[in-house]
Amino acid sequence: MKYLFIVNPAAGKGNRQKDIISSVEKYFSKTEKEYEIYITSAAGDAEKKSKSVAQTGEKITVFACGGEGTVFEVLNGIVGFDNVSLGVIPCGSANDFLKFFKDSTPFSSIEEQIEGSAVPTDIIKANDYYCLNGCSVGMDAMVARDMSIFKRWHGVSGSMAYKLAVLKNFFGKIGVSIKLSVDGGVPQNKNCLFAVIANGPYYGGGYKSAPDAKPFDGKLDFTEVETISKLKVPKFLSLYEKGLHSSLDYATLSRCQSMEFTADTPVPVNLDGEIIESKHMKFQIVKGGVNFVLPHSIYENVKKSLNVFDFT
Numbered sequence: 001m002k003y004l005f006i007v008n009p010a011a012g013k014g015n016r017q018k019d020i021i022s023s024v025e026k027y028f029s030k031t032e033k034e035y036e037i038y039i040t041s042a043a044g045d046a047e048k049k050s051k052s053v054a055q056t057g058e059k060i061t062v063f064a065c066g067g068e069g070t071v072f073e074v075l076n077g078i079v080g081f082d083n084v085s086l087g088v089i090p091c092g093s094a095n096d097f098l099k100f101f102k103d104s105t106p107f108s109s110i111e112e113q114i115e116g117s118a119v120p121t122d123i124i125k126a127n128d129y130y131c132l133n134g135c136s137v138g139m140d141a142m143v144a145r146d147m148s149i150f151k152r153w154h155g156v157s158g159s160m161a162y163k164l165a166v167l168k169n170f171f172g173k174i175g176v177s178i179k180l181s182v183d184g185g186v187p188q189n190k191n192c193l194f195a196v197i198a199n200g201p202y203y204g205g206g207y208k209s210a211p212d213a214k215p216f217d218g219k220l221d222f223t224e225v226e227t228i229s230k231l232k233v234p235k236f237l238s239l240y241e242k243g244l245h246s247s248l249d250y251a252t253l254s255r256c257q258s259m260e261f262t263a264d265t266p267v268p269v270n271l272d273g274e275i276i277e278s279k280h281m282k283f284q285i286v287k288g289g290v291n292f293v294l295p296h297s298i299y300e301n302v303k304k305s306l307n308v309f310d311f312t
Helices: 017-028 045-054 068-078 096-101 110-114 139-150 158-170 230-241 296-305
Strands: 002-007 034-039 060-066 084-090 117-126 129-131 134-138 176-182 188-198 220-226 251-256 258-271 274-294
Touching (some): 045 084, 068 084, 084 110, 084 117, 096 296, 117 296, 139 158
Parallel strands (some): 060 084, 084 274
Antiparallel strands (some): 117 129, 117 274, 134 258
8 A cells, every 4th residue: 555645735824734744744753654745736736646556556545734725635546446535634713524524633643544444435426526515506605706715815714715715706696597307207397596416515605505514424415595685695504514504494405416507608617626617517427436534543433423324
């Protein structure tokens, strides 16, 4: 087994990368295991590097040391290669996917990670892209676009960046008109504040959009929120952040295998925090699409608490 650590020096304002590199070097200095540290220098580097090692056919674990963007690139580089496992060592501002595991501290421990276990984990196929955590269209995608700008500001956390982006968009046009189809059903005309397709419960710096989502159960969680008056938005967001929006008559939560939308003009689409514009997108579950490394203690806890997957 080989280990590759792909480090994004810009993630999370660059505050944790030196410590991660130091911890990696210290751990492997005491073993004979083979490892490499690769530091990215441009967008797309993480995908290219991870794909190049995946294509060798050797058994390897690639650790994405960064935020959602780094994980997104590494995932898209290794999908389809059974010889590769994906690990995440967080140093971004949000790291929302890891919030599913309650205490994500073990993900920062090199020893826990190396002694952990890789388990088949669901992912989302979004046209030609792959996502680990969640995707959205509508105001949320616009917010995600602006969030990436705000979180570069000094002293601004991921959660604060999200709130600032919401405020900015609040004073513009909210909602998006799309035709939406779930599980291949007849497309319906929708005016959505946003529509979210989720593999994990959290996104946007800690908003609990899909309270019941589990990344091992072979299903996607779909949250649709109708466009509402701006006066209702603050109250809605206070409930949405805590995952308490299911009782609202303009919010619909369901489970599905796929969701598809079309729009007359390109609209922003959020793919694990990466923003593209498209007139059409199909999101579908890929069951067990990636071997995801769970740190040792988290693996043991998940094995006990989840009955939706056979970890043996």
